Amino acid sequence: MAREYTVNTLPATPKSDINYAADLNDQQFAAVTAPPGPSLVIAGAGSGKTRTLTYRVAYLLDNGIYAANILLLTFTNKASREMLERVEQLVPHDTQDLWGGTFHSVGNKILRRHAEELGFEKNFSIMDREDQKELLTTAIAESGINTKELNFPKPDVVADIFSLVQNMDCDMAELLEWKYPYFEHHLEPLQKVQEKYEEKKLATNSMDFDDLLIKTLQLFQENPNICQYYQKQFEWVLVDEYQDTNAVQSDLIDMLAAPHNNIMVVGDDAQSIYSWRGADFQNILQFVDRYEGARRFVIETNYRSVPEVLSLANAAIKPNRAQFEKNLAPARPDAEELPALIPVQDVRLQAAFVAQRILELVDEEGIEFSEIAVLYRAHYHSMEVQMEFTNRDIPFNITSGLRFFEQAHIKDVASFIKFAANRKDEVSFKRIVKMLPGVGPGTADKLWNQWVACPGYKDEKLAEFSEHMLDFKVPTKAKEPFAQFAYTMDELLDGKGGTEAPPAMMPSIIEGVYDDYMKAKFPNYDIRRQDLRQLERYSQDFTDVDEFLSQLSLLAGQDAVEANKQKKSNDTDVVTLSSVHQAKGLEYKVVFVIWLADGMFPSKKVIEHDDEDESGLEEERRLFYVAVTRAEDQLYLMYPLVWQGSYTGEVIQRPSRFLEDLPTDLTEEWKVGAASW
């Protein structure tokens, strides 16, 4: 008798109508159409890296490769979304699934499928920095270390140390010697805490951001069959911003690409700005040595900036010694206007100038707000500009340090959902009960212990929280609110051991308990209530709780807000205020770089603590280079002459050493006076 066997075939991709030869220059064409095997694309700023990468995807699809076999790795959600959108525009492939995204989101997806192999459950919680700090605090306490006695590092610093150890794949002893010599005598207690922390993560079924990468790598190393599955699945691996990969990311890439070596990495060593997070641009410098037979493509034409801006950029990066020699050539005609160098009396005037100049550009040159960006080294540098913009009604969008999800009220509401989905989530549980009157860290701990000890904790078919929790010993003041909390939690369950869908959970939480709490707790109740409505709308897109929570944790604030905005309206004509780090990969017609004073940019810390090869200073210089190369047409470099520090009094500022390095004929100095103040 014949055996029946079905092969699942994917529908063929419709061909795009791209004429690669006409759309690309020679170097790009060569890279896009490169045969299988490893290739390294070194490309300067504004050279069309993204374009090259997306065309590469389109080219592969056009040549019969299934989208599901291509893995496109990027660093930010924005970059990932934009790239996928471009691909979908170029090649319609709605029948197939292009599996790409950020390193963290890909790691998250893979880990959810194989969590059991690592001792986790697939509904594990993702901890952000704040959650991580909470868990570390308990880990430190449970390790029995007397933190006061020996000036033990704060949980924040401990988190930094652990993160670097993992991302740089190095010994804790080495790291302490190199970066934290004043903590070297704490090596043993630190290792003890680390062990405890790992235990706690397992016990609470939670992972931090670093785990999403490290545990994926570990999964592959310990399970060759799983590793082979993904190697086969992702037959073509493409990586953007390769210069910013750290040891773990580079290992992960190497591992996935190992058998077929159909890997293309794209990057610019001059734009490596994440070494403080463990990024090592040796990865890109040594790529050709690591991958036998690697082809190297250098794209040196710059399409973005006018020659005047480009000359300045080239001069800015020149003093750096650790770099590939590149000679960026402009593709655009002269602008007949030099970048402006603008010393101003003080910060107030700096903000006033930026605002006034922007209004002129919009009124007289027909430039839109959205084509203008104000960039700075650190978020607090933007304070005065924000105030000035508000006063003058200039619409702006700020990529602030705070993510949407990191705001207290958003996290509060999410912690209900997190605990309903993952009943081992100690951090979320404690966060919720600490909102109840009369419950602080101590009582929260006692309540948690009662939960762990009760049968509900282990009940996979748990239908009600209240049936267990109403028996808990609770302080009198919190008795009734605690019962209310338990009943609210009941509503989040589907009665069959799982949870309701995210859109159904939101009203239960908000109307059940949180709205009243929020009114009492926050002075700006209205604004926060609106945020929660936004979160409610956002939740409508999800049926799966884990997916909803993952998105919340992994999406940066701007992404979440923008994802919503697009649906509502397109009133996005706003000026961008951004740190240089967050502006990576973006471009604007007009760019203002503010606070270019020595000690601010480059930052004081780097100047004071740099080692003899000036690697810290060189990174700051690359950062300056990134800032400058965001500009297409006009560039304004500014610094205040005095700074009214809040506690230091008036401090005379020197211009940034990066400005002093520039030949004077590359900029035009503007003298700004105040009319009347």
Added chain:
DNA sequence: GGGGCAAAAGTTTTT
């Protein structure tokens, strides 16, 4: 667990 007071920081950059 929270109020009250005194001492000590405080100014990177992020998935």
Added chain:
DNA sequence: CTTTTGCCCC
């Protein structure tokens, strides 16, 4: 000079 943290006491 402010804001946050640390400690004591009720």
